[in-house]
Amino acid sequence: MNQPLILIIEDEESLRRFLIPTLSGQQYQVLSAATAAEGLAMARTHNPDLVLLDLGLPDRDGMSVLKDLRAWSRKPVVILSARNQERDKVAALDQGADDYLAKPFGAAELLARIRVALRHTLSADVADPVICSGGLRIDLERREISQGGRPVKLTALEYRLLEALVRRQGKVATHSQLLSEVWGPGGEGNTHYLRIYMAMLRKKLEVDPTRPRHFITEPNVGYRLNLDASSD
Amino acid sequence: MNAPLRPILVALGSEARALRLIQAGFRLARERSVPWIAVHVDMGGGQITEDAEQAQVWLQEAQRLGAEIRIVRAPTLAQGLTEATRGTHAQALLLGRSRDRWPWARVGHSTADELQRRGLDTAIEVLDDPGDAAGGNQPPLGFGAMVGMLSVLGACSGLAWLVPREGNIALVLPVYLAAVTFIAHRWGQGLAVLASVLSTLLYSFLLETPRFSRGAAQWPNLLFFLAMLLAAQAVIGLLHRLRAQAREVQRREMHTASLYLLGRALARCRTPEEVGQTASEHIRRVFKVEACLLLPKVGTWKAVPPPSLDPGLPPPEDLLPRLSVEERLGDPLEPLAFGPTYCLSLTGTDRSEGVLQVLPRDPAGLPPGTWELLKAFAVQIALALERLRWLEEARKAQIESETERMRSSLLGAIGHDLRTPLAAIHGAAGSLLLPGQLSEPTRRDLLTMIQDESERLAHLLGNLLDLTRLESGAIQVQKEWQPLEEVVGSALGRMEKRQGGLPIHVDLPEALPLVPLDAALIEQLLVNLLTNAQRHAPGEAIDLRAWDESGCIHLEVADRGPGIPEGFEQRIFDKFFRLPGAGEGGVGLGLAICRAIAQSHGGTILAGNRPGGGSRFTVTLPLDGTPPEPPEAADSVFPGGAEPTLPGGAL
Numbered sequence: 001m002n003q004p005l006i007l008i009i010e011d012e013e014s015l016r017r018f019l020i021p022t023l024s025g026q027q028y029q030v031l032s033a034a035t036a037a038e039g040l041a042m043a044r045t046h047n048p049d050l051v052l053l054d055l056g057l058p059d060r061d062g063m064s065v066l067k068d069l070r071a072w073s074r075k076p077v078v079i080l081s082a083r084n085q086e087r088d089k090v091a092a093l094d095q096g097a098d099d100y101l102a103k104p105f106g107a108a109e110l111l112a113r114i115r116v117a118l119r120h121t122l123s124a125d126v127a128d129p130v131i132c133s134g135g136l137r138i139d140l141e142r143r144e145i146s147q148g149g150r151p152v153k154l155t156a157l158e159y160r161l162l163e164a165l166v167r168r169q170g171k172v173a174t175h176s177q178l179l180s181e182v183w184g185p186g187g188e189g190n191t192h193y194l195r196i197y198m199a200m201l202r203k204k205l206e207v208d209p210t211r212p213r214h215f216i217t218e219p220n221v222g223y224r225l226n227l228d229a230s231s232d
Numbered sequence: 233m234n235a236p237l238r239p240i241l242v243a244l245g246s247e248a249r250a251l252r253l254i255q256a257g258f259r260l261a262r263e264r265s266v267p268w269i270a271v272h273v274d275m276g277g278g279q280i281t282e283d284a285e286q287a288q289v290w291l292q293e294a295q296r297l298g299a300e301i302r303i304v305r306a307p308t309l310a311q312g313l314t315e316a317t318r319g320t321h322a323q324a325l326l327l328g329r330s331r332d333r334w335p336w337a338r339v340g341h342s343t344a345d346e347l348q349r350r351g352l353d354t355a356i357e358v359l360d361d362p363g364d365a366a367g368g369n370q371p372p373l374g375f376g377a378m379v380g381m382l383s384v385l386g387a388c389s390g391l392a393w394l395v396p397r398e399g400n401i402a403l404v405l406p407v408y409l410a411a412v413t414f415i416a417h418r419w420g421q422g423l424a425v426l427a428s429v430l431s432t433l434l435y436s437f438l439l440e441t442p443r444f445s446r447g448a449a450q451w452p453n454l455l456f457f458l459a460m461l462l463a464a465q466a467v468i469g470l471l472h473r474l475r476a477q478a479r480e481v482q483r484r485e486m487h488t489a490s491l492y493l494l495g496r497a498l499a500r501c502r503t504p505e506e507v508g509q510t511a512s513e514h515i516r517r518v519f520k521v522e523a524c525l526l527l528p529k530v531g532t533w534k535a536v537p538p539p540s541l542d543p544g545l546p547p548p549e550d551l552l553p554r555l556s557v558e559e560r561l562g563d564p565l566e567p568l569a570f571g572p573t574y575c576l577s578l579t580g581t582d583r584s585e586g587v588l589q590v591l592p593r594d595p596a597g598l599p600p601g602t603w604e605l606l607k608a609f610a611v612q613i614a615l616a617l618e619r620l621r622w623l624e625e626a627r628k629a630q631i632e633s634e635t636e637r638m639r640s641s642l643l644g645a646i647g648h649d650l651r652t653p654l655a656a657i658h659g660a661a662g663s664l665l666l667p668g669q670l671s672e673p674t675r676r677d678l679l680t681m682i683q684d685e686s687e688r689l690a691h692l693l694g695n696l697l698d699l700t701r702l703e704s705g706a707i708q709v710q711k712e713w714q715p716l717e718e719v720v721g722s723a724l725g726r727m728e729k730r731q732g733g734l735p736i737h738v739d740l741p742e743a744l745p746l747v748p749l750d751a752a753l754i755e756q757l758l759v760n761l762l763t764n765a766q767r768h769a770p771g772e773a774i775d776l777r778a779w780d781e782s783g784c785i786h787l788e789v790a791d792r793g794p795g796i797p798e799g800f801e802q803r804i805f806d807k808f809f810r811l812p813g814a815g816e817g818g819v820g821l822g823l824a825i826c827r828a829i830a831q832s833h834g835g836t837i838l839a840g841n842r843p844g845g846g847s848r849f850t851v852t853l854p855l856d857g858t859p860p861e862p863p864e865a866a867d868s869v870f871p872g873g874a875e876p877t878l879p880g881g882a883l
Contacts, residue, residue: 086710086752104685104690192746192860195714202721210721210738217722220710221753 004118007048009033009039009065010080011058015103019052022107022113036060040068045072049116053097054080055088059152063091070096076117080105086220093174093221100172100221112228116170131166133227134213136205138166152204155183161197163206165215165225174222198223240268242294242355243313246281249328250290253359257326258297269320270294271302273312283673310346317347317354324355377419381427384411389434404435405456412464417471423466428460487605490518494609498616507620508536511613515590518609519602522591525578525613528552533587545570545589552584574598576610580618588613607622638807649692649819653685660685695821698756699807702828709753709832713746713860714786716778723758727766734766739777741853745787746859749833754853757829760822761789761849769793769846783855784835790848795841804839826851 006028009021017030023030031046036057043051051069055062061195062079069077075145079092079100098117101110129141135148140163145152154162163171164181179187181192187193198217202209216224242257244250254270261268272287291301302320306312317325327343344358377459388411392404408431416424435456448789494514501507508525515523526533528548555568555577568575572595576588586867588610592598598606660678664670669765701707717740727734758776765774769791778787796804796811803809805827826849830837835853842848 019759104686162480190860194712195746196862199717200717202717209722210717210740212721213729216725217718217751219719219722219755220750 002223003027003029003175004049005029005031005044005046006050006052006114007039007046007169008052009036010052010054011035011056015054015080018107019110022110028114033049036062036065039064043073047075049075050114051075051077052080053077056082065090065093066092066095066097071200078113078117089221090174090176093172094176097128098171109146109219116157117168130229135207136214138162140166147205148207154201154204157197158201158204161194162201162225170225170227172218172222178222237266238321238323239266239300240264241313241320241325242268242270242299243309243316243325243327244270244272244287244290245328247328249359250287251293253326253328254290254294254297254299256359257294257299260324260326261298266323268299269322270299271303271304271313271316271318273309273316274303274305275307275309275312275852295455308558310343310350312445313343313347314352322354324357325352326357326359328359365882366445377423381415381419381423382430384415385427385430388431392435396593405460405526408435409463412460413467416464416468421465421468424464427462428464428598431460432456433559434790473586487608490514490605491608491612494612497559498612501616501620504620505536505615507616511588511609511616512537515588515606519598520592520593521598522593524589525586525617527617528588535589545575545587549588551575555587556584569597576607578617579613580614585614585617585621588697650689653689653692654785656685657682657689683828692819692821695819695825699821699825699828702825702832706788707753707832709750711748711750711833713748714751715738715745716747716749717786719749719751719754720758720776720778721763723755726755726759727762731766734762735773736773737773737775739775741779743783744778744780745855746854747853748857749853753829753832755862757826758787758789759852761851764822764849765789765791765793765847772846780855785853785855787851790842790846792842792844792846795845795847796839801839 008016008023008030010016010019010032011034012112013034016034020030020032030044031048033042036059039051039053039057042048053062053065053069057065066079067076076098077096079089079097079171080103081089081092081100082103092100092178099113101113102112104158129139131138131140137146139145143159145154145162158183161178164178175191175194182197183190183193199209202212202215206212206225207215214226216226218224240257240261242253244253246464257268257270262815270291272291274284274287279356291303293302297772302316304312304316306315310366313325313327316322325347344356347356385408388407392407412424413429415427432454464510497510497514501510504525504527508527511525515521524535524539526535526545528534531547531549533545533548546554555575556579570589572589573589574597576590578588579583590606590607592599611717615876617657660682664675664678698707720738724734724736724738727736745786762776772792775790776788777790780786802812805810805819805823807824809819809824827837829854832852833853834856835851837852838850840848840850
């Protein structure tokens with residue numbers, strides 16, 4: 001397979017200077033644009049495998065750029081946002097962004113997110129039905145879940161929640177996304193349901209529920225299932 | 233030919249009715265488009281008396297209405313006015329009727345008559361008192377009045393008949409006098425004159441001995457008739473004056489009282505809305521009109537209390553200048569009408585605060601004589617609004633100066649903390665760029681330092697931003713009911729990501745209720761407390777526990793460090809405060825942020841020392857509001873691996 005092509009839409013020169021060599025060094029092909037207009041044009045001509053999109057662009061609102069992209073492309077989009085912009089992050093994720101990175105971020109974090117996002121698209125058709133991470137083993141095909149070798153019984157809703165998280169394979173899922181997937185339309189307001197079920201999942205599937213390794217909370221945004229947890 | 237330019241002259245004394253003269257003068261001058269002059273004749277030789285001071289007030293009022301003012305010194309009013317009239321070539325002179333004279337003295341002896349005699353080429357207009365005007369309003373002479381008068385006289389004659397007759401005119405006279413006075417008072421002067429004649433005749437023919445003598449026309453009887461007429465006149469005059477005075481006093485009392493009540497009620501108002509409510513209630517009660525305040529909001533009016541009485545008003549940007557122009561050039565004695573409503577500008581000390589809009593119930597407009605009181609109301613309301621605006625401005629200014637002070641102390645405090653990591657980064661990067669080979673371990677060391685120091689910078693900036701935004705209210709607390717466990721978990725996760733495994737003992741009871749909190753903020757609070765504990769007691773175990781007590785959730789972070797010196801339990805939450813002797817790291821913002829976050833949740837944070845050494849921080853968050861419904865229990869256990877069908881519909 002060719003090296004994945006990553007398009008960076010980011011107006012700050014210094015960040016581009018850091019992003020381009022970091023990504024190139026990891027055998028990605030890199031394109032970069034400093035404005036929304038330029039970025040969208042490049043996205044159309046080159047059809048990149050992944051877009052790193054800054055929310056604060058000089059010429060246009062990053063959110064509308066995302067909307068434009070999503071109108072014709074399903075390729076993963078990772079948002080780069082300033083700290084404390086939970087609302088924007090959630091809005092972007094609900095608009096179809098795949099993940100976000102809060103500035104400042106380190107190279108390791110960046111590469112991990114890109115890997116997760118790319119893995120998702122590249123392996124979408126051949127999803128491995130069995131997931132092993134730490135002591136956690138999830139077999140979606142046979143609906144078998146075990147923690148530390150012991151089989152765990154889940155309720156129907158817990159299972160659906162787990163399934164919704166697994167489907168994202170390490171990407172963040174917003175509260176409203178999880179609520180509508182698990183509880184169906186109309187469940188959006190009841191974030192506390194989600195939290196209670198998440199607490200139950202942790203109790204059953206985490207070694208120490210107060211120090212979750214797998215079911216990671218993104219405060220005020222949502223949850224992510226960490227599938228790269230080291231063995232406890 | 234220059235006649236149109238001859239001014240109107242208004243003579244002002246110290247009496248209250250001068251205001252009416254001023255208004256009349258203003259009207260007349262406006263009608264004829266000529267200037268007008270208010271003149272006061274100083275007969276006291278320039279001494280400052282109460283009268284002179286009051287006259288000054290009237291002169292100023294006249295000046296406000298565009299009059300030129302003039303003071304003339306003369307021994308008598310007539311002489312002074314003559315001088316003034318000649319000196320100004322006035323086309324008309326307005327003066328009030330002098331009241332302190334007996335009715336019979338008015339004829340031919342008034343100042344007006346005296347001026348007339350001096351042969352002035354000026355129209356002299358005498359303005360009557362409202363009381364006099366009312367006196368002139370005679371009731372119509374009807375058949376009923378005639379019958380009434382005759383029956384009164386009949387009754388008197390009957391009464392007089394009973395009196396022993398021999399020359400007792402002294403007894404009979406008061407009876408008739410009382411009757412004539414009563415008639416004058418009741419049916420007016422015309423009938424009173426008739427009644428005096430009749431009573432003379434009645435007396436002469438009925439009561440005088442010998443009866444029906446022809447001596448009726450004798451001179452004592454004629455005298456009797458005359459005395460009766462004059463006495464009745466005098467009594468009537470006095471009565472009218474008293475009545476008018478009583479009415480005036482009553483009216484003023486009412487004005488003063490209503491203004492006082494309004495002022496007192498306005499003083500208690502804390503918001504423009506309250507001012508609007510109070511003002512409209514008072515105006516409705518006193519004037520029997522509907523009223524509301526219109527406060528300018530960008531491009532539109534905000535009616536308090538809503539709704540606006542006439543929604544078709546032009547926007548503030550148009551109306552306010554127009555009102556102020558009207559106030560200057562328009563008729564200051566008449567309200568500005570808009571549709572069925574009247575508008576008054578609420579002008580305080582320096583600018584218009586809004587508009588008072590009134591809607592009279594009577595389509596003919598405001599009742600006469602109320603306009604001035606309404607203006608006085610408007611001034612009170614404007615002052616109340618202005619007071620609120622100034623209070624608000626003072627508050628803002630205080631916040632601004634506070635911010636300014638904080639900013640400067642912030643600059644001082646963080647200058648050092650920003651520079652240190654920057655210097656390290658700069659230095660390390662410079663070394664790395666130097667030609668020549670650095671050993672691999674050195675290179676890694678420098679690079680690690682760059683990373684660490686930049687993280688420190690990011691952390692510092694993050695803290696600063698958080699604190700500023702928390703304190704300015706820019707962060708909106710998004711409280712959601714959630715298990716405490718979750719936020720504790722994410723805080724521990726963040727700590728570990730940053731520092732690796734930490735010896736933190738967590739004690740969270742299973743049965744803790746859901747807590748309404750902003751996860752991101754409380755996570756930040758916990759991270760700050762844990763960082764703080766870890767900094768002061770490196771390597772020592774930290775205890776984190778929570779419990780639920782009396783409607784609150786308590787969260788405690790305790791360490792085994794040196795503890796908090798006595799007297800510093802409060803101050804350690806101050807911005808940029810660092811304990812004396814505290815080592816490197818930290819700029820004294822972490823705990824300030826904790827306090828701001830706790831307060832933004834309606835909670836508190838307390839610091840204290842722990843039995844057995846070390847410090848402890850207790851955060852208390854209220855469990856207010858109604859906890860959400862627990863999820864429905866209809867969630868069947870899904871046996872792992874057994875049945876692959878999920879229960880169908882969503883909950």
